[in-house]
Amino acid sequence: MGNRDRILELSLKLLNEEGAQAAGTTRIAQVLGISPGNLYYHFRNREAIVRGLFAGLEAEFRAMMVDDVVPPILPERFAAFYLRSFDVAWNYRFFFGGLHHLLRQDEELAASYRQLQAWAIDELEGIVRQLVKDGSMEKPRSKNGLRSLGLNTWIIWMNWIRFVQISGRDQVTRDDMIEGVGQIFDLLVPYLDPAFEKAARRVLTRELRSNPT
Template sequence: MAAKPPRRTPQRILEAARALYNRFGEPNISTTRIAAELGISPGNLHYHFATKNALLDALLADDLAALDAVLAQAPAVRHVDEAWQCVQAQLALAHQYRFLLRDLNELLSRNRQLEQRVQAMMARQTAAARALLEGLVHGGDAQIAPAEIDDLATALVLVLNGWHNFAFARAPRLALEASQAPQTLAEGVGRAMGLLAPCLTPTARDTLARLRQAAESGPEGPPLATPGPAAAMAPATPPAARSLATG
């Protein structure tokens, strides 16, 4: 079998930046730290991405391209198992780029163009959520009054975009561990789809219950337990991470 071609430097930079941003937060990571992670010079990194904003723009472009591919599936949804897959794909993508939502206020304060792109992204997400809900109605799995679809679509997008922040705030130390990701994802999909439960037909509701049970009791175990007061008050970012911004 032929060996895979080596990844190009820009791709390696983006992957390293995303991993560091996800773990420590974008404001806490400098381009110097990213270069050190890759074993390249800062000058080499800046040859490909002149500024930190250029690096952020490239990561956002990758995220939005992947998200648009996922959202394109929504109009074809007719049944609750298809809706589950669509919601799961969106939440998995949000996990891959979770720093964008976790650090959003800070990022928006520095980048006007980012604000416009995020607003457009949320508009597309909401339109896709409406299409998904209308598809469930047309497929006979849900009964939703037309006047209620907009509110339910907005609530669904809110959960999809806010779930990882909620999970991080609930258990900061656990949320940093890669081993917790499957549990967090399974619970998040279940919570998002749970918004639809009151609108589903009895048969579709039974299907949703089976999907939630299978996801949340898989080989990774049950969803994250809510920590006690001491764990909940622990700092969200390890002290050592704060020094990375000046590395």
């Protein structure tokens, strides 16, 4: 593994553990046992490192959507998708924690992020739309109900981990992620076919059991 990849790998670890603003280039180089000069050989500046990490997030996110969102959407698949989505969010949690600041200081990153976000919200709306088509879900009465549902899903998803972290639990566990999936389920519950909900919920319960605190 070349130094470029080692820099990305360690940066992700440090930023996730200590916050998006905490680890500077000097420290990254030092922990890695390379020189600052070397680091700057591989990345024009600090922002380029973050952009490199974001590229990883984007790739994982898009791959997940392509793999998992295949109609018809069965309840097990549905639950698995959301569980996996929280794993992705967890792996790049620094990003969501420091989002505002990161985008403010890097217009290029901001543009990439906005594109991904717009696509993601569309996809999430597409999922609920598909559920309606599959007969697994009742259509909301209001005009923009499906859109709004997709948007609320996105907002809960992207902020759940930050919420858990700032709430001060000493250790964030996999159960916290499963709880996050539950929060998203609750958005859809009033519209979901009870049998579908029950089957999806069962997947979560099983995951909980397999990861005792």
